[in-house]
Amino acid sequence: MPGGESHAGQIFCCVGALAITGSLHHIDRDLLGWWLCERQCRDGGLNGRPEKLADVCYSWWVLSSLIIIDRVHWIDKEKLAKFILNCQDKENGGISDRPDNAVDIYHTYFGVAGLSLMEYPGVKPIDPAYALPLDVVNRIFLTKQQ
Amino acid sequence: MCKNGLPTVGETLLCSRSNSPRPPAVTGEATRCTASLAGRSSRRMTRRRRRRPPSSGSSRSRSSTTTTPARKPPPPPPAPRSRARPSLSRDRTLTSRLPHRSEGGSGPLVGCCRFRPSFPRHQHEGANAAERYKIQILAVVLSTTMISQDFWVSGVCRYTEEALGLSFKLLEINPEAYTAWNYRKLALQHNLKELSDPEAIKSSVDAELRVVELALRQNPKSYGAWYHRKWLLNQKLAPVDFKREYGLLDKLLKVDARNFHGWNYRRFLAKFMGVPEEKELQYTMDKISENFSNYSAWHNRSILLSNLLIQRSEGFESKEKIFSEEFELVIQALFTDPGDQSGWFYHLWLLAQTSTPDNPQLISSWPSNGAKLSLFPTRKNGDQNMVSSPSSICCYSLKEGIIPIVLYFNDPVKGLNPSNVKLNSDFVFDKDLQWRPLVITDSGYSNCWATYLEIRNKDCSTSQQFSVEVSIPCSDDIMSRSGSHCNCPVHFTFTVELGNNNDEAHDIDLFHDPISWSSSESFQSHGKPSCVAFDQLNITSALVQEESRWNLDRLSDEIDLFRDLPDENSKFAKLTLARLLLACAAIKSRGSSLIERKGYCEEALGFFSDLINLDPSHKRYYEDERSLVLMDQLTCDMETFMKYCSVQVRSNSATLNHVQLCRLSLTRIGFTERMLWVQMLDLSHNKLRSIEGLEALQQLVCLNISNNQISSFTSLEPLTKIVSLKALDLSFNEIGAHPIDTTRYMCSSPFSHKVERCEAFVECRKKSVNVEEFWDAILFFKSVNLVQLDIKGNAVADKDSFVTVVTTLSPSLKWLDGTCIH
Numbered sequence: 022m023p024g025g026e027s028h029a030g031q032i033f034c035c036v037g038a039l040a041i042t043g044s045l046h047h048i049d050r051d052l053l054g055w056w057l058c059e060r061q062c063r064d065g066g067l068n069g070r071p072e073k074l075a076d077v078c079y080s081w082w083v084l085s086s087l088i089i090i091d092r093v094h095w096i097d098k099e100k101l102a103k104f105i106l107n108c109q110d111k112e113n114g115g116i117s118d119r120p121d122n123a124v125d126i127y128h129t130y131f132g133v134a135g136l137s138l139m140e141y142p143g144v145k146p147i148d149p150a151y152a153l154p155l156d157v158v159n160r161i162f163l164t165k166q167q
Numbered sequence: 168m169c170k171n172g173l174p175t176v177g178e179t180l181l182c183s184r185s186n187s188p189r190p191p192a193v194t195g196e197a198t199r200c201t202a203s204l205a206g207r208s209s210r211r212m213t214r215r216r217r218r219r220p221p222s223s224g225s226s227r228s229r230s231s232t233t234t235t236p237a238r239k240p241p242p243p244p245p246a247p248r249s250r251a252r253p254s255l256s257r258d259r260t261l262t263s264r265l266p267h268r269s270e271g272g273s274g275p276l277v278g279c280c281r282f283r284p285s286f287p288r289h290q291h292e293g294a295n296a297a298e299r300y301k302i303q304i305l306a307v308v309l310s311t312t313m314i315s316q317d318f319w320v321s322g323v324c325r326y327t328e329e330a331l332g333l334s335f336k337l338l339e340i341n342p343e344a345y346t347a348w349n350y351r352k353l354a355l356q357h358n359l360k361e362l363s364d365p366e367a368i369k370s371s372v373d374a375e376l377r378v379v380e381l382a383l384r385q386n387p388k389s390y391g392a393w394y395h396r397k398w399l400l401n402q403k404l405a406p407v408d409f410k411r412e413y414g415l416l417d418k419l420l421k422v423d424a425r426n427f428h429g430w431n432y433r434r435f436l437a438k439f440m441g442v443p444e445e446k447e448l449q450y451t452m453d454k455i456s457e458n459f460s461n462y463s464a465w466h467n468r469s470i471l472l473s474n475l476l477i478q479r480s481e482g483f484e485s486k487e488k489i490f491s492e493e494f495e496l497v498i499q500a501l502f503t504d505p506g507d508q509s510g511w512f513y514h515l516w517l518l519a520q521t522s523t524p525d526n527p528q529l530i531s532s533w534p535s536n537g538a539k540l541s542l543f544p545t546r547k548n549g550d551q552n553m554v555s556s557p558s559s560i561c562c563y564s565l566k567e568g569i570i571p572i573v574l575y576f577n578d579p580v581k582g583l584n585p586s587n588v589k590l591n592s593d594f595v596f597d598k599d600l601q602w603r604p605l606v607i608t609d610s611g612y613s614n615c616w617a618t619y620l621e622i623r624n625k626d627c628s629t630s631q632q633f634s635v636e637v638s639i640p641c642s643d644d645i646m647s648r649s650g651s652h653c654n655c656p657v658h659f660t661f662t663v664e665l666g667n668n669n670d671e672a673h674d675i676d677l678f679h680d681p682i683s684w685s686s687s688e689s690f691q692s693h694g695k696p697s698c699v700a701f702d703q704l705n706i707t708s709a710l711v712q713e714e715s716r717w718n719l720d721r722l723s724d725e726i727d728l729f730r731d732l733p734d735e736n737s738k739f740a741k742l743t744l745a746r747l748l749l750a751c752a753a754i755k756s757r758g759s760s761l762i763e764r765k766g767y768c769e770e771a772l773g774f775f776s777d778l779i780n781l782d783p784s785h786k787r788y789y790e791d792e793r794s795l796v797l798m799d800q801l802t803c804d805m806e807t808f809m810k811y812c813s814v815q816v817r818s819n820s821a822t823l824n825h826v827q828l829c830r831l832s833l834t835r836i837g838f839t840e841r842m843l844w845v846q847m848l849d850l851s852h853n854k855l856r857s858i859e860g861l862e863a864l865q866q867l868v869c870l871n872i873s874n875n876q877i878s879s880f881t882s883l884e885p886l887t888k889i890v891s892l893k894a895l896d897l898s899f900n901e902i903g904a905h906p907i908d909t910t911r912y913m914c915s916s917p918f919s920h921k922v923e924r925c926e927a928f929v930e931c932r933k934k935s936v937n938v939e940e941f942w943d944a945i946l947f948f949k950s951v952n953l954v955q956l957d958i959k960g961n962a963v964a965d966k967d968s969f970v971t972v973v974t975t976l977s978p979s980l981k982w983l984d985g986t987c988i989h
Contacts, residue, residue, distance in 0.1 A: 024434050026427045026466045040912035043919035047610045054788075059508075061784050071462050071508040073425070091882070091909040094856065095791070097784035138907055146906035150918070155906065159939045162917040163928070 029060060029069040033082040040089045040150040054092030057083050065100030066119065076118045077108050077128045080135025085149035088138055098139045105132045326354035335378055342382035342389035351375065352398060359404070369405040380415060387419050393428045397435055412436055424454065425463050434467070444471045444480070459500040462509040469516050487717050490521050494721065498728060505732060511739040515746065521718055522750040524578050524757065527647040529639060529657045531575040533843035533865060534560070536659035542566060542666055559664075561822055563677070563846070563868055564891045570620040570663065571865040571890065572637060573605075575840035577757075578647045581611035587642035588618075594633040594663075596620055605862045605888055612648055615840070615863045619890070622665065634662040677821055677868065678954045681982040682894045684849055684871050715754045722751050738782040745774040749796065761803040761841075768800035787834065790854070795837040801828070802841045815847055823847040823868060834876075839863045850875070851896070857910075862888040869894040873957065876901055880947040881910040887950035894955035898984070903963025908943065916946060925949075927976055934975060936968045944969065948976035955982040 025031075032053070039045050060067045060083045066075025067083045080101060087093040107120045108128070115124030116132035137147040148158040331354055334347040355375060362368050376399060382392040400407055416436070419429045437447050448471045454464035472493070475483040483489055494517060500510035534540060540562040562570060574583070583602035590596060600620070604613030620635070638658035639645070645653045726747050732740045752767035775793040779786050802808050815825040825847040833853040839860040842848070847869040850858075855875040861867070862885035870892060877883065877900040886892055915921035927949040928938050938945065944963065956973065958964045964984075974980065974988065981989055 022431060024470050025431050026463055028427060041919060043912075043915065043921040044610075045913055045919075046606060046612075058785055058788055065784075070425075071512060072460060088907065088909050089912050091857065091913055093909055095785060095788040097786075100784060140905065140907055148911075148918075149907075150912060156939070158918065159942070163939050163942055 027056060027070060029057070029067070029079050029082040029086070032057070033086050036086045036089050037150045045090065048090060050090040050092060054087060054090055054095055057087050058092065058095035061096045061101065065097065065104035067096070067101065074119065075104065077105055077116055077135070078118065078131040080105055081131040081138075081152075084135050084138050085152070088149040093138070102136060102139055102141060105135055108132060326357050330354075338378060338382050338392075339385060342386045342392045345391040348391045348395045351378065351395070365405070372399060372402075372405045375399055376411070383415075383419065387423060387426055388428050390428070393432055397432065400436075400439060407440060409440065420454075424458070424461050427463060430463050430467060434470070444475050445482070447471055448475070455496075455500070459504050460507040460509050462512065465509050465513040469513065486521075490517060491721070493517055494725065498725075502732070505737050505740065508739070511743065514743060518743075518746060518750060521721065522754065523649070524647075524753075526651045526654045527576045527578040527580045527645070528653065528655055528757075529574060530577045531573075531840035531843060532637070532659055533571070533573040534659075534661035535844070536661070538661040539664060540565065540570065540661060541664035560844070561846075562663075562866070564866075565622065565663075565665070568622045569890060570622060572618050572620065572635075573843050573863060573865050574602075574616045574637075574639075575843065575863060576614050576616075576653075579612035579614050580616075580645050580647050580653070581613070582642075582644040582646055583616050584644070587639065587644045589636075589638050589640070590620075591636040591638065592633055594622070594635070605865075617865060622663065631665045632662060634660055636660045677817055677823075678893065678981055681955055681985060682817075682847075682869050684851065684873075684896065715757060719751060719754050722747050722754070726751070736781060738778060741774045741778050741781065745771045745778075745792070748774075752799075756803070762805075764799060764803045768796050768803070771796050772800065790832075790834045794833045794835050797831060797833065798828075798837045802838050808841075824866075825849070829853065836860045846891075857882055858885055861885045865889060865891065867892055869955075871896040873898040873900070873960075875899075878902060878905045879908045879910055880943040881908055881914040881916070883947055884910070884914040887947065892951060893953060893979075894982075895951075895953055896957040897961065898957040899960035902958075902961040903966065904961075911943075914943075914946070916942070922946070930975060931972060934968075934971050936972055936975075940966070941968065941972050944972050945976065948973055951977075952979050953977050954979050956980060957984050959984045 036045075036048070036053075039047060059071070060069070060079060062068055062075045064075055066077065067079040068075050069079050069082065084093065084096075084101070087096065104120075105116065108116045108118070108122075109132075110117065110124045113124070115126075116129040117124045118128050133144065134147050134152065137144040138149060140146070146155040147153065148155050151158050331351065334350050334354075337344050337347050338351075355371060358371065359368060362371065376396065379392050379396045379399075382389055382395075386392070413436070416429055416433050419426055420433075423429070433447075436442070437444070448468065451464045451468040451471065454461050455468070472483075472489065476486060476489060494514075497510050497514045497517065500507075501514065504510070539559045541559055542561065542563070542565045564571065574588070581604075585600050585602070588602060590600065600618050602616050602618045604611065605615040605617050606613045636658060637660070638656070639653065640656045641652070641654050643652050726744060729740055729744050729747070748767045748771045752764040752771075755763040755767070772793060775789045775796065778789045779793075782789070800807075801811065811827055813825045813827070815823045817823070823846040824844055826842060826845045827849040829849055830852045833850065833855060835855065835857050836850070837860055840863060842864060844866060845864055846866050848861075848864065848867060849871040851871045852874045855872060856878060858872065858877070861870070867889050868891050870886070873896045877897065879902060883897075886895070912919050917923070917925070925946070927945050928942070931941065931945055932938055936945075956977070958973075963969055970983075973983065981987060
């Protein structure tokens with residue numbers, strides 16, 4: 022809300038909405054891109070705002086926002102991928118919010134989605150604004166053209 | 168029941184629907200369910216190591232439909248099963264496992280995602296676990312049964328004590344069940360109709376406030392709880408208890424100083440209660456004094472100060488005084504704890520407040536003042552030698568009867584139209600000249616604006632000459648984002664020479680032979696390349712100088728201070744220093760020559776190089792910044808810049824103003840306002856992934872961006888704005904090699920709802936082109952009109968159908984990868 026502190030989750034909502042309405046030029050992409058790329062912590066993960074812990078779900082909120090405004094090259098993708106993979110439960114499957122925590126579908130989804138956005142081999146490409154597979158979005162929008 | 172001994176969400180609903188179509192049975196059901204589940208669960212729990220059942224920690228907006236059977240009509244949004252928050256506040260062992268955060272707020276919910284807490288993976292089982300599990304199940308059952316339509320929906324919905332009691336129980340366990348909050352709102356409104364006694368009303372309101380407080384105890388970040396409280400106050404049913412509200416806030420912010428719900432509520436309360444902003448400012452000061460690392464407090468400070476300054480409240484009339492004090496404050500914080508980011512972010516905000524231009528100004532134009540445009544400036548003299556007339560500029564778009572006029576401001580502005588940008592000429596122009604921002608922008612703001620004069624030489628037999636005066640008087644319409652307007656009138660004049668139709672000029676075919684980028688037929692331009700504009704639009708008003716003085720002094724002091732920061736490896740210190748230097752450069756050159764920037768640029772370049780080593784995760788950010796500064800440095804000094812400029816002569820004597828910026832490791836371009844006159848640009852062998860900024864070059868005929876890192880057609884959208892672009896070398900880039908397109912939403916496309924129908928898609932489908940695969944290529948090629956294209960060395964060029972796309976959409980294309988395709 023107006024006057025509120027910046028937060029990656031809310032940033033995604035705004036950036037995504039502006040993206041699908043063709044309104045991204047309202048954003049100062051260099052300023053936002055820098056604030057977002059500073060979410061990368063020493064452990065390679067991304068946090069939601071300064072001086073907070075990294076969390077796998079921000080691999081989506083921050084990463085997709087960066088991709089939408091074409092500033093994703095400002096983070097270290099390899100380090101982030103390593104962080105996501107470290108959050109896996111290698112015995113039972115799934116991904117948690119940070120290494121050695123209990124897994125859940127929410128974080129598993131966003132971990133995989135984050136890997137997709139980084140073109141991790143073997144993962145289907147995902148659309149950063151709709152969070153759907155790219156081929157699905159392309160099919161929906163482009164078939165309409167006929 | 169189901170696998171794992173847990174009801175699936177769907178089954179729970181079914182259970183409640185089939186067994187109890189009417190609410191009264193709910194409680195009994197719940198108890199029965201719970202008891203049986205608990206019994207089963209405690210047996211199961213001792214076998215498994217996993218601490219708690221799999222959950223689908225989704226929010227109200229993402230329904231956990233994964234387990235809902237598809238054959239049933241969609242049930243009302245099921246409550247995701249892990250909505251229940253086990254009372255972590257009683258169990259400190261969990262929190263001791265989480266990495267400790269030094270700033271206020273290392274409560275149990277730090278690091279938690281919105282709707283579920285985070286747990287270490289292999290938690291000890293104990294009595295607590297079974298207890299928590301029971302509560303969770305109760306909450307799930309209550310949530311799901313209570314939101315079944317039969318219970319809530321009108322007709323059945325009576326606001327009974329019993330129902331309210333249940334809703335309270337539910338919210339105490341699970342404050343995320345917003346249907347319960349809504350029920351309470353409706354109940355309150357309903358019950359109030361019967362109450363007129365203010366005491367009774369107050370008592371009702373207090374009861375609601377209490378529910379919120381208990382819910383917040385369970386989850387201090389519950390959207391539903393905070394919203395309910397705000398809603399209550401907004402109803403204005405009873406006087407607000409100042410102490411109670413601020414007491415609650417103080418308590419919560421003490422536990423977690425970064426709780427943005429608390430801060431949002433604080434802002435709301437202050438406004439609602441008319442608390443003066445100065446008082447709130449003092450609160451932020453108190454919080455910051457307790458602990459410098461309090462980003463939320465610094466943030467609120469920035470909001471309050473902005474408001475106070477805009478309103479020019481008493482004591483806040485002088486920006487200089489206030490910002491000087493703030494700089495002192497933040498520097499204290501930074502020197503005390505340079506490792507904490509809050510101060511650095513605040514400092515950068517301060518810098519932005521004090522170094523953006525107060526009023527937008529025109530800094531460049533094409534044509535420039537005194538320019539003479541024609542189609543054929545170089546002529547052979549009597550001895551058949553090339554002679555260039557130095558003041559004359561070859562304007563190739565004249566061939567098509569178009570003269571672009573480009574205006575470039577130092578800040579994005581909006582509002583240009585024919586009434587505030589006046590054109591004066593003997594030649595009769597189309598009355599409806601439109602000024603358009605060169606960047607497609609819904610917001611309307613752009614640094615760069617253009618209009619296109621259409622020149623039709625009606626009298627074919629003789630040559631004509633006419634002048635055009637462009638003037639921008641002070642206008643309130645032309646505004647920057649901060650609301651300030653152009654206060655410095657500007658005007659410039661250029662002349663146009665139109666040859667007659669028999670003139671050789673009209674037979675110019677630049678592309679009779681393909682353009683070669685390593686042509687030896689060129690000569691150094693003598694003196695300045697034609698129509699360099701940027702030195703000719705100076706700001707000389709004294710007012711500007713005065714404001715600049717204070718800023719410059721302030722910035723210089725800061726630079727000295729930060730240089731002395733003991734920590735050699737502070738990336739924020741170096742980044743801040745670089746930004747301070749560039750801010751100085753901008754101020755210094757406002758109103759005087761651009762060459763003043765050179766020294767600052769050089770020093771900033773050094774800092775960015777250091778930063779690449781110091782903070783390798785952000786290496787590519789620093790490379791981008793470095794590229795911009797490098798471009799600034801190369802183009803701000805005429806002498807240096809000339810080394811990169813030449814005039815290329817084509818075989819038929821046509822000339823092109825040529826700039827070469829190759830092999831400079833550029834990752835992005837900037838300061839294109841200094842290159843509005845360039846006709847042939849070579850940016851090959853760099854590391855460009857973006858060409859943002861090139862759209863301003865309205866005279867560009869030939870562009871070489873081969874051997875770069877361009878990864879999509881969508882990133883080339885700036886080129887679709889350049890009417891005169893005819894030759895493009897894209898070879899050896901990465902187009903087609905990346906499944907994720909990072910400029911997909913930056914361009915006009917069906918995905919951003921900017922392109923509804925596209926004839927080009929239809930045309931290509933007819934030729935069996937897979938539009939889903941080539942939509943970006945199609946949109947690009949239909950918007951440019953190339954005569955020469957080089958695209959080899961890109962993954963996309965090897966795809967079947969690609970050549971079809973190109974040839975179908977490029978009717979003028981003559982040269983493709985060096986081969987004539989006519």
